[in-house]
Amino acid sequence: MTVLQEQCTRLRQAARVLALADTGTRNRALLAVRDALLAASDEILAANREDLEAGKAAGLTEALLDRLALSESRIAGMAEGVAQVALLPDPVGAVRNMRTLPNGLIVGQRTVPLGVVGIIFEARPNVTVDAAALCLKTGNAVLLRGGKEAFRSNTVLAQVLRRAVADCGLPEDCVALVADTSRDSAREMMGLTGYLDVLVPRGGAGLIRSVVENAHVPVIETGVGICHMYVHREADLDMAVRLTENAKCSRPSVCNAIEGLLVDRAVAETVLPRIRAALDACHVEMRGCPETCAILKDGAVPAGPDDYDTEFLDYILAVKVVEGLDEAIDFIAAHGSGHSEAIVTENYSAAQRFLNEVDAAAVYVNASTRFTDGFEFGLGAELGISTQKLHARGPMGLEALTTVKHIILGSGQIR
Amino acid sequence: MTVLQEQCTRLRQAARVLALADTGTRNRALLAVRDALLAASDEILAANREDLEAGKAAGLTEALLDRLALSESRIAGMAEGVAQVALLPDPVGAVRNMRTLPNGLIVGQRTVPLGVVGIIFEARPNVTVDAAALCLKTGNAVLLRGGKEAFRSNTVLAQVLRRAVADCGLPEDCVALVADTSRDSAREMMGLTGYLDVLVPRGGAGLIRSVVENAHVPVIETGVGICHMYVHREADLDMAVRLTENAKCSRPSVCNAIEGLLVDRAVAETVLPRIRAALDACHVEMRGCPETCAILKDGAVPAGPDDYDTEFLDYILAVKVVEGLDEAIDFIAAHGSGHSEAIVTENYSAAQRFLNEVDAAAVYVNASTRFTDGFEFGLGAELGISTQKLHARGPMGLEALTTVKHIILGSGQIR
Numbered sequence: 001m002t003v004l005q006e007q008c009t010r011l012r013q014a015a016r017v018l019a020l021a022d023t024g025t026r027n028r029a030l031l032a033v034r035d036a037l038l039a040a041s042d043e044i045l046a047a048n049r050e051d052l053e054a055g056k057a058a059g060l061t062e063a064l065l066d067r068l069a070l071s072e073s074r075i076a077g078m079a080e081g082v083a084q085v086a087l088l089p090d091p092v093g094a095v096r097n098m099r100t101l102p103n104g105l106i107v108g109q110r111t112v113p114l115g116v117v118g119i120i121f122e123a124r125p126n127v128t129v130d131a132a133a134l135c136l137k138t139g140n141a142v143l144l145r146g147g148k149e150a151f152r153s154n155t156v157l158a159q160v161l162r163r164a165v166a167d168c169g170l171p172e173d174c175v176a177l178v179a180d181t182s183r184d185s186a187r188e189m190m191g192l193t194g195y196l197d198v199l200v201p202r203g204g205a206g207l208i209r210s211v212v213e214n215a216h217v218p219v220i221e222t223g224v225g226i227c228h229m230y231v232h233r234e235a236d237l238d239m240a241v242r243l244t245e246n247a248k249c250s251r252p253s254v255c256n257a258i259e260g261l262l263v264d265r266a267v268a269e270t271v272l273p274r275i276r277a278a279l280d281a282c283h284v285e286m287r288g289c290p291e292t293c294a295i296l297k298d299g300a301v302p303a304g305p306d307d308y309d310t311e312f313l314d315y316i317l318a319v320k321v322v323e324g325l326d327e328a329i330d331f332i333a334a335h336g337s338g339h340s341e342a343i344v345t346e347n348y349s350a351a352q353r354f355l356n357e358v359d360a361a362a363v364y365v366n367a368s369t370r371f372t373d374g375f376e377f378g379l380g381a382e383l384g385i386s387t388q389k390l391h392a393r394g395p396m397g398l399e400a401l402t403t404v405k406h407i408i409l410g411s412g413q414i415r
Numbered sequence: 416m417t418v419l420q421e422q423c424t425r426l427r428q429a430a431r432v433l434a435l436a437d438t439g440t441r442n443r444a445l446l447a448v449r450d451a452l453l454a455a456s457d458e459i460l461a462a463n464r465e466d467l468e469a470g471k472a473a474g475l476t477e478a479l480l481d482r483l484a485l486s487e488s489r490i491a492g493m494a495e496g497v498a499q500v501a502l503l504p505d506p507v508g509a510v511r512n513m514r515t516l517p518n519g520l521i522v523g524q525r526t527v528p529l530g531v532v533g534i535i536f537e538a539r540p541n542v543t544v545d546a547a548a549l550c551l552k553t554g555n556a557v558l559l560r561g562g563k564e565a566f567r568s569n570t571v572l573a574q575v576l577r578r579a580v581a582d583c584g585l586p587e588d589c590v591a592l593v594a595d596t597s598r599d600s601a602r603e604m605m606g607l608t609g610y611l612d613v614l615v616p617r618g619g620a621g622l623i624r625s626v627v628e629n630a631h632v633p634v635i636e637t638g639v640g641i642c643h644m645y646v647h648r649e650a651d652l653d654m655a656v657r658l659t660e661n662a663k664c665s666r667p668s669v670c671n672a673i674e675g676l677l678v679d680r681a682v683a684e685t686v687l688p689r690i691r692a693a694l695d696a697c698h699v700e701m702r703g704c705p706e707t708c709a710i711l712k713d714g715a716v717p718a719g720p721d722d723y724d725t726e727f728l729d730y731i732l733a734v735k736v737v738e739g740l741d742e743a744i745d746f747i748a749a750h751g752s753g754h755s756e757a758i759v760t761e762n763y764s765a766a767q768r769f770l771n772e773v774d775a776a777a778v779y780v781n782a783s784t785r786f787t788d789g790f791e792f793g794l795g796a797e798l799g800i801s802t803q804k805l806h807a808r809g810p811m812g813l814e815a816l817t818t819v820k821h822i823i824l825g826s827g828q829i830r
Contacts, residue, residue, distance in 0.1 A: 016772070020771060020772065099793070101791070101792075101793060107792055112774075114804050115804065193627070193628075197804050198805060212608070212631065213608075216627065216628050220805070242827065243827065243829060250829070333431065355822055359431075359434075359527075359530065361820065361821060362820075362823060363821070364823045365824050367520055367825025367828045367829075368825075368828060368829045371823065371828070371830055377516075377821070378522075388633060389612050389633070390613060390805060390818070394819070394821045403804040404809070405774070405775065406778070406787070408778065408779045408780070408782055409780050409782075410783075411781055412651070412654040412782070413782045413786070414657060414658060414661035414662075414665070414782075414785070415786055415791065
């Protein structure tokens, strides 16, 4: 048995105990975690400072250092998030569709934890706390494998979490951190069939692709978004400008920001210059089809062959003029990543067709794609945004961390 | 692009059309398939005879030839099954949890088809028809890759299906058969990310393991069952004998048959000889722990090291005497495959603990494990029995072939 397999075996034992803990015990553990985080603030910040210094020395980018950095207020925010999770309704234990079959068997489906959840993530230490809170709430043990940049921070956070959980009478191995932050440990986790019930990658496109391509354990794919805003000929053009600006510029580094803009030919000459002006404040680079470039002149550069299939995560927008709804829907089917797609229109039938025919986790009429988010959708907490179709699609709340068990009550029935 | 990728591209286009077909059109297509199967009976049987002759010449076992064989009545049964699927309620199009958020956005989850479903199966040509019917019902295109033994039968069946679908105005590429029955095509299907939305292996343990280990596309694992009957000290022993006999002997080749029997020490001397006698009619070989062998003498052989971890699918039963409920639950956690587990007891608390603590797709009190089946559970149709925890667990009906799409109706909201 490898070190990781031994660790998973302990987690599996802990998961069996945790799965039987009642809602009150799990919620008390979450509140204990909240208190412990606040109490250990200095210790966490000291470890984080070491990570930041090592990161600077290693030449990490400013963006990465920002993701890595904790502060008193960020720790308070994490603690507050844990308390919020404690307040959410418990999905575990619900029994659905209980019924008596003609032969007298009583059958129902009970919602139960998945078991042991693996999370592979990158620089952000808050994932340690968020993921552990969601797993604890739903009765799952969690194996966390964070990036090496955040190892000192994660180690202290995991210690704090384990102590708090143990203080509530639950096994400390409900939460564990992988000690090896090399690629080997990530690769080994992908093959831990029978040890991990699910593996969730949280991070950049490279990490997610690597997990999806190499994992043998069941994976929930999250987060890659090539999203579009489509301005229909009957759009309210003021709204089209406002929605495009918001969907591109409010936070371009996240998956629910748009990477592409489609505009009906009939309104392109009117609306494209207005969108160009709205995007000027953020210095957005527009990469356009020949028609777009002809309309915007210096305001756009020609789109290259890959620009319509790229998740820029930056102040760049790929633009195309289309004839109408059919071309827009076909374009999205060919280039979208199935995350979030929006139409701007006042035409009822166009809106209905877009909703029906576009295949994505979230399909919008007259709203910014930036709303694809567990908190915005009212789920209270978010494990990530699933871009796959199995098990969970779109923002994943607590339910995504559960499965069902068929319960059958008999009186001696044979078949 | 490979031949298979081209085929999948046509399926994806067909799937977009099929997903928009209304319930009536999809049901009419199913009834057309039913009629076409009956009308083409002679043609199908002629192709099947060729498969059977080739199979005999190749030395296939009797069991395999039986799986392969079609007859007028089997074709009628397949046609009837298709008509039954037409009568089931349509899961597609339901909208759940539609609500208005504080910012005025209206959000709901609409049930939609998965898209393109791949099925890899072995000798049984009826899977071609069953799987196509379930996919057609739920608006999914299906790519079928059957075993080479049944290729002639499957080819004719697929032609019949495609013609019937086309006659109803749907694209014939809603259903397609992979022409290459070598291992290469199966392996290629496992890597068709972006072409297939899900891959379902239907067949023996070797096939399923190979798909689970090698697939990059999302997989639904089906069918491996190491199931147990546990006779608690407070069991009704008559019932225990009857349930054990039924769960082992009524159809040992299927996944919901038991492979293991656990008996409380307190009743082992009383009940084991009675179970032995009940299993005599089917000449079941009992492989026991030393205590079992001491009680049953010539009636049992010593269990080998792998016997408690083997899916025999045969008239063999691995038997172990346990001290009580704790040991039984631990044993099942260590050796069960998470399919179906049963306790026989009249003790309320023991029944509750077993239901709560055993982690399996189906957990029974006082009933045969043989009921783990889509038809028995009243789902009307079955795609297989999922032994994984993600997406679907236990018998999979039509819902397992669907996913959700978040629908968001706005009025210009930005974030």
